[in-house]
Amino acid sequence: MKRNSWVFTVLLAITMASSTIVISYLPSSAQSLVGKEELTMLTSPDYPPYEFYETKDGNRQIVGFDVDIANYIAKELRFKLKVTESDFNGLIPALQANRVDFVMAGMTPTPERQKNVDFSIIYYQAQDTIVAPKGSNIKKATDLSGKRVGVQLGTIQETNAKKIAEKVSGIQLKQLNRVPELIQELKAKRIDAAIIEDTIAKGFISANPELQFTPIPPEGPSGSAIAFPKGSPMVEPFSRVLQQMKDKGEIERLASKWFSASTSAAAAGAQAPAAPKGGLNLDFGRILPDLPFVLQGIPLTLLFTISSVFFGLIWGTILSLLKISGVKPLAAVADAYTSIFRGTPLLLQLSLVYFATPQLIGYNIPALLAGILTFTLNSGAYMSETIRGGILAVDKGQREAAMSLGVPYWTMLIDVIFPQALRNILPALVNETISLLKDSSLVSTIGVVELLRSAQIVGANKYIYFEPLLFAGLIYYVLVMALTVAASNLERRLRKSD
Known part of the structure; x- marks a missing residue:
């Protein structure tokens, strides 16, 4: 009986090992055919019906003709699809920086573009x-x-x-x-x-x-094609699947689905009641179902602003201390840094940090992190001058009294100088925070869907402009007023503590 059990165990082990070897050579439904399990697609989702956000009930999913084609290709080539966004003029730079695997945005393979990126076959012809x-x-x-x-x-x-x-x-x-x-x-x-x-x-x-x-x-x-980084091995398999879709009529079916649906939706929206003659031609009722989508941009805007202010204040403090340290090389470096960041456009700095970081250090920095880092570096330059002025505005007698009592330098700065400087510079810091809150809309250029970008997406989907932007403007105003009131209360409490 034991002998039979031993033979059975050996046979079972051999069978399992053989099965494992055979399975490893069989094509697996989960095994990607392009060498990567997940591919990132970049698009500009303000171009319905090719690509746009589904905004109803707060949904933040990018949908459209191109996205359906990409999902079909992902299924055929067995990879997981991740869709991200950017302004149209940022699509090619993202490919060149190898931030994404491919771009679908109704893009035409012009000779100029073909010098910088590779293209699949044309999958749809428009005019x-x-x-x-x-x-x-x-x-x-x-x-x-x-x-x-x-x-x-x-x-x-x-x-x-x-x-x-x-x-x-x-x-x-x-x-x-x-x-x-x-x-x-x-x-x-x-x-x-x-x-x-x-x-x-x-x-x-x-x-x-x-x-x-x-x-x-x-x-x-003319015509739309998929764009890839130069030398990408994915051009051939993608083109093969696109040709299969054209041969089977799948492209035509998706075109009929999205283009007819888009025209019908726009026509339905155009049937909204017109404003009386002589009044403003505004109809906020058309964007009511999409307001949750716009409101979801508030937390991201606040997170971005608070993070930038917090780290900018720390960095600005360090720079201000370097400027007043009395060490000429350190002061010169801090002054040069401030001059550069105050003398160049913030949007330029944001683009350089986002697109250049992967090429310089090989780190694919996320869009939100790139925004926070850029605004921290920029606001730190401005805050350093504000903080330096606040520190120097403190009466010299405070410093001399602390030194005569033997108070260590850093303890004197933290416990004596900084609290008094904070009272002097608080209004300027509040103004800088308000500026950061409003300038946060710039991160939309690198694909962050914050408050203003959310409103613009709703406008693109509804084929209208003013209503979503006016609603976003109202939210910005409320946030700024809340910040102003909070700062006034803090300033009043600091004065009472004197």
């Missing part, structure tokens, strides 16, 4: 259109002579508009970051026409019946 007010008689490229024409920065429409301008004299181009901004400029009569892709233009025309659009022949490359 440019001229959007203009009804009755303007702007229906073809030659009609743009002497007109102000709006285009989205960094898009194929901008490139094509420049080519039209070379042939048609007198065209004044105006580049803006987002398509909704073009529509608003058009309605405000600050531009005469805009060049927009037809699938996007249909939604905006449905929501703005006072506008019309006319297709124009392409002036250069």
Whole structure:
């Protein structure tokens, strides 16, 4: 009996080992076919129906035509898909910095772009259109002579508009970051026409019946493709799946799903009651279902502001101590640092930190961390001068009295000098905090969906502009007033403690 048990155990072990070897060579549903288990897709989700945020009931998921295609490819190539966002003009720099694996944003493979990134095959062909007010008689490229024409920065429409301008004299181009901004400029009569892709233009025309659009022949490359970093091995498998989707009619099915749905939604939104003549043409009822989405941007804005102020105050204090240390090399370094960060634009500093960090040190810094770091470095430069002035404003007798009593230098600074300096500089620190709160909207350029970005996303989805921005402005005002009241109470308590 024991002998049989021993034989059975050996046979079982051999069977299990053989099964393990066989299974290891079989294709696994969980095993990626592109060498990575998770791929990051970057997009610009203010371009419905290609990509946009589903904002109803506070949902913060990016959806759309491109996202559905990416999900299909992820299923076929067995990888997990992660979708992140950025402004359109930040997509190529992110690829060049290897921050993401690929970009889908209705992007056309122009010769200029192909010098910097690789592209898949074209998966969808669209056409440019001229959007203009009804009755303007702007229906073809030659009609743009002497007109102000709006285009989205960094898009194929901008490139094509420049080519039209070379042939048609007198065209004044105006580049803006987002398509909704073009529509608003058009309605405000600050531009005469805009060049927009037809699938996007249909939604905006449905929501703005006072506008019309006319297709124009392409002036250069057209069609949408997936962009990859130079030399990426993923171009071939992605292109293969895209070709399969085109052959099976899957691309056409998704196009019908998203483009017809987008036009219908925009048309439904355009049926909202108009404001009385002579009044403001505003309808906040259209954004009511999306208010939870906007409100979810408040915690991120506050987290960003509080973190930047806290670390900026610490860094500013260190810089101020270096400036008053009496050690000339340290003071010179602190002064040079302050000069650089006060003398260059904050947006430039943010872009350098976010895009250059992976290339310089190999660390793929998250967008929020890049924002906090940049604002800390920038606000520290400003706060250092404020803190230095506050310290020097303390009566010298306080310092001399502490030294005569044998109080150590650092103890004197912490217990005697800093509390008095804080009272002097508190208003300036509050102003810096308010500035950081309002400037926090800049982090939206690197993909952080804070308060203002949330409002802009709702506006893009609803094909409107003012209502979500006015609501965001109201929230900013409430936050600033709350901060001002809190600072006033703190200042009053500090004075009573004297």
